[in-house]
């Protein structure tokens with residue numbers, strides 16, 4: 001999220017690596033969140049490797065989980081391998097369902113739109129070509145941003161940003177600037193340097209949202225608009241539904257209860273799925289911890305009923 005728009009509600013401090021002590025209490029009642037369908041790893045702009053994120057989801061006791069890295073299947077693939085290895089060691093790990101997912105960056109009328117796509121075939125050639133183009137665009141944009149930062153007195157190299165296997169993106173630039181002591185927080189770096197109107201902002205052009213929805217559907221996927229209220233694209237939802245949108249991310253840490261209620265009503269009106277997740281990045285990019293935002297058991301059941309049969 002933050003990589004494309006940089007909106008955060010965070011203080012940017014680095015939290016300790018995930019562990020049981022940071023987890024929400026045991027989930028028992030009907031209103032408890034049992035599924036987190038939105039999270040990131042180092043395969044995009046998350047802080048922790050996909051394997052660690054998967055382990056953390058297991059520690060949280062989730063019934064279902066999706067690792068949804070930006071514009072790549074690699075996080076979902078690595079999470080799958082990790083879960084298979086964990087199940088081989090301990091069959092009880094099979095109680096958590098891993099939903100394959102990714103998050104596509106798109107645009108509509110100049111506005112950023114993020115699409116979560118679940119169950120898409122990861123060998124689909126058209127979708128793969130689109131994801132490659134998105135990655136190349138992000139790489140070029142991030143390099144241009146590094147040059148602008150340099151011109152403004154913020155020295156950071158591509159090697160530093162990508163050290164330790166991190167991807168080249170603006171969130172990792174911000175993390176590097178924080179670690180060098182050049183900026184107080186990730187949020188500060190976006191709000192003062194890399195947002196539209198700021199000295200190091202670089203224009204970008206992503207795939208049209210309706211085109212991305214069509215591509216996701218033809219790849220067997222279930223496209224869901226991510227945090228539409230947070231990104232101010234709620235009014236575009238009817239158009240997206242027309243293009244084949246299958247769901248709305250109703251529950252997200254940056255959306256208020258009122259916004260969630262409105263989105264829930266829209267999901268019912270348009271007959272599309274309700275989804276939710278923490279959008280966890282491993283540090284303070286968003287407010288919620290892993291498993292703190294998402295679906296209850298009954299909503300998860302509705303979501304899982306939408307799984308395409310041929311995937």
Ligand SMILES: [Zn+2]
Nearest residue numbers: 001038103279
């Ligand atoms: Zn996300």
